[in-house]
Amino acid sequence: MDMRARPYRSVLYIPGSRERALDKARGLPVDAIIFDLEDAVTVAEKPAARATLxxxxxxxxxxxxxxxxxxNGLDTEWGAEDARAAAAMDCDAILLxxxxxxxxxxxxAEIADDTPLWAMMETPLGMLNAAAIAAHPRLAGMVMGTNDLAKELQTRFRADRLPMxxxxxxxxxxAKAHGVVIVDGVYNAFKDDDGLRAxxxxxxxxxxxxxxxxxPAQVDIANTAFAPSEAEVDLARRQIAAFETAEAEGxxxxxxxxxxxxxxxxxxxxxxxAKSEAIAQTASE
Incomplete structure (x- = not known):
């Protein structure tokens, strides 16, 4: 599948320490899963979580x-061992x-062998250095950490997210300049469907x-919002057909x-x- 067409509409965090959640994720209609060894795992569980995951x-x-x-970050006592463990796992990327x-x-990269790297973008300095980070030759994706960013910026919550x-x-x-995937941050009020949709x-x-x-209750809304609508697909087909006809006529x-x-x-x-076809392909698998 063309990497630019591969869907990343829904990217669900799953604690790497919870066997039941890891099993349930196999049946969820998500495009990607972030198996978390960091925030979602307690200090006491961190070593065992590597083996569980x-x-x-x-x-x-x-x-x-x-x-x-x-x-976990490489500046923590768990980070380097996490990285070595993740590099040996059957995964598609390691998120720092x-x-x-x-x-x-x-x-x-020195620890992770040839596993693609993703970056959490969640601090003011990260924002200011985003271009250099996105240009890294091993980087395949960026994830916005909006909770941490809001904390660092000392913002108040606004539905329009103007402070961020x-x-x-x-x-x-x-991300767009360097052709890497970029996914938005989380919406904390998981029972607020209207707020999530907006x-x-x-x-x-x-x-x-x-x-x-x-x-998991947020998945359907995200999948719908980030997929091309029927109207967009119809317009795309008509645009292509009309342009090809115009070209044929000089x-x-x-x-x-x-x-x-x-x-x-x-x-x-x-x-x-291409995105619509990729989504249809994943739905049939």
Missing amino acids: KAALGQGGYGHRTRIVRI PKVESPAQLDAL MAGLGLCLLA ECEQGRDMGFDGKTLIH QGVAVVDGKIVENLHVATAREIL
Whole structure:
């Protein structure tokens, strides 16, 4: 599957220490799972969680879902051992918390063999260094840590997330400039469907590939919000058809629904169709 088309609509955090949750995740309609060894695991459980998670991943059954292991920071007593353990697990990527410079990714790369790296973006310094972080040759994805960012910024909660827009925007620009996946932060009120839907739609409109989630009840809303709608797919097909007809007639532009369609619009239309087809493929697996 084309990596740009691969869906990351729903990215669910699962504690790496909880066997029941690890098993349940095999049947959830999520695009990716972050198996967490960091915040979701108590200090006492951290060493045992590595073995629990390795066994679950070794057992398999996660299908098309991208399997991402979030380790503790390399500046903690658990981080290096987490990284060595994760590199030996059957996973798709290792996620490093609180990344603030490419040097931290360099340090992880030395431990992680050839496993792709992802970066948690959750501090002001991380925001300011987002471009350099996204340019790291081993980086495949970025995850917004909006709870930690809000804490560091000393913001008040606002439904429009205005206090965090500068940071979100810097990371989005960096990710898009360097072709890496970027997923939005969590929505804490997991019983507030309307609030979640609004924040998912905001993130999708900004350009995020998907949203990190803290509860399975949030999955359907995220999957819907970050998937191309039927109307978008229909328009994409008509744009491509009209442009191809115009080209065959020796013209460089076409008109659909009273709007000019140029090759840049067609490129976007093809991406929409590829994403829609990738989602349909994962749903059938």
